[in-house]
Amino acid sequence: MSGSNSAKTTYAVAELPQNKATFFKIAPETAALKELASDLDILDLKKLRFEGEIKARGKRDWTVKGHLGVTVVQACVVSLDPVTTRIEADVERVFVANYTAPTEEEYEMTEEDSADPLGETIDLSEILFEEIGLNLPLYPRADDADLGESVFSEPGIAPMRDEDARPFAGLAGLRDQLANKDDK
Secondary structure: OOOOOOOOOEEEHHHOOOOOOEEEEEOOOHHHHHHHHHHHOOOEEEEEEEEEEEEEEOOOEEEEEEEEEEEEEEEOOOOOOEEEEEEEEEEEEEEEOOOOOOOOOOOOOOOOOOEEEOOOEEEHHHHHHHHHHHHOOOOOOOOOOOOOOOOOOOOOOOOOOHHHHOOOHHHHHHHHHHHHHHHO
């Protein structure tokens, strides 16, 4: 998010006040949004706003709490047409001074599942980037996007269609046959 002339995004931990919250509001300009969209490999970002507070948690740890609102434009997975989605997400990160990453392959998640190691600075632009990435729709699809149906078979054999593969299609046919038998 370089080139943004909006609010400060990196805070030196040593300069943060221990006894009160530090409020932030990030609303990047168009050029920074274009750069961020390119980094996220999406078509466009609009109306991005990330605001909240950085607050001490105990003597050495810090918490970032905020709200992210952004409109994202992605390519439809079917037609590649632009798909616009509004993301509204609450964000909470805990920066722990004596953080140790789990070493076991499997481990139980605790309430500190949003914990990160505390460095010399807290970079809100990194948090912003990660949160947008985590909240992007995985398979954006336009309302009118349709995959259609491809039918293949050997000559002389009736092809199997998508409708034939549905689990209750055979039961519906049986129900109709039984209903016709009862009418006779």
